[in-house]
Amino acid sequence: MKNIITIILLFVFGTVFSQNDCKDYKENYIPKNLNDAIEYLTCEWSEADKTEFKNKEEGDAVTELHFGTGMGIRNGWELWKGKNRISRFFKSKGISHPDDMSSIILTSFHRVLNNKPIELDEQTEYYKSYWDGIKNQSKNLKKKFKELEIGDVIKVPLSGETGWRYDGTDRTTLQNYLYTVENSRDFDCFVVGTVVSTNKKRKNYFVTIKLTNVDNCEYKNPIYNEKEVSVGKLMEINMAIDKVIIE
Incomplete structure (x- = not known):
């Protein structure tokens, strides 16, 4: 079933990306979910920018944009406020920090451009595990301080x-x-x-x-x-x- 879903997602994204008639986004448009965010970036980025981003190794590509495009996503899409549709979408997946949201968006975009599965569950699990580890470290620090x-x-x-x-x-x-x-x-x-x-x-x-x-x-x-x-x-x-x- 998981493989079938992955194939469907790739087909859908492939269909979207082959379209030349992107919808006319209103000024300051904020996507409603991850799929919408990828469609928006596909339409708004120039072919040259998409090619440059696509051809870089995934980790490098996403990290290099964290304080540029990533910051624009976090601020422009009001992820810090956490009240709009795309924020609620990520929170429903257990993702609360805007840095994690923008990284997932850019990682997913990079994978789609390279015809790779997004693997959203694996991405969200990585960040949830990270924050669980931070919470455990904080508890251990509190214990050590008391001792x-x-x-x-x-x-x-x-x-x-x-x-x-x-x-x-x-x-x-x-x-x-x-x-x-x-x-x-x-x-x-x-x-x-x-x-x-x-x-x-x-x-x-x-x-x-x-x-x-x-x-x-x-x-x-x-x-x-x-x-x-x-x-x-x-x-x-x-x-x-x-x-x-x-x-």
């Missing part, structure tokens, strides 16, 4: 790759990794410290540590939040956002 005690040792991965001379001096401004980054990642810098205080503010989990080891951060004159990074200095991090490693 923290004064004197516990934690590691804080940081990056200075984009911070060299950030403020016009010879200092390196260190940035946090997002808490969702895997522990197995090869971090270019991390510092070690002991917990001196914790403070929960709404959904934020602030931890202040006293640095005990910065040997694994070899950037020149590193600073974090405008403060020197060296042994004995204090550093405040927010476990709700920032990556920490508790061993």
Whole structure:
């Protein structure tokens, strides 16, 4: 049955795309569902743009348009408001975030242009699994925060790759990794410290540590939040956002 449905969808889209008489869309038109969105993009994009998009590898094609065309879709189609027909269509599939909606639209469009099945169920399942994982990570972070005690040792991965001379001096401004980054990642810098205080503010989990080891951060004159990074200095991090490693 699934194969039959896929064949029907490909036939329908193939029929739509072979038409030269696209309907005249009114200004600021917002598609009502995924099929309508694909028909709209097919009619509104130039042949050159469609060919360029089609000939790129799927992941690259969609990622490159995330902050351009993707942003136009999210804003122009009012996906952030979440109240129109296309938003309700995606929410009925378990997709609530506008970034995910625009990615599914562009991915599906790319697949149709390449005569591939859209596999909407698989796409939606990917994003639902992603957010389930984020929720589980958030629960684990909350649990770890509650279990923290004064004197516990934690590691804080940081990056200075984009911070060299950030403020016009010879200092390196260190940035946090997002808490969702895997522990197995090869971090270019991390510092070690002991917990001196914790403070929960709404959904934020602030931890202040006293640095005990910065040997694994070899950037020149590193600073974090405008403060020197060296042994004995204090550093405040927010476990709700920032990556920490508790061993």
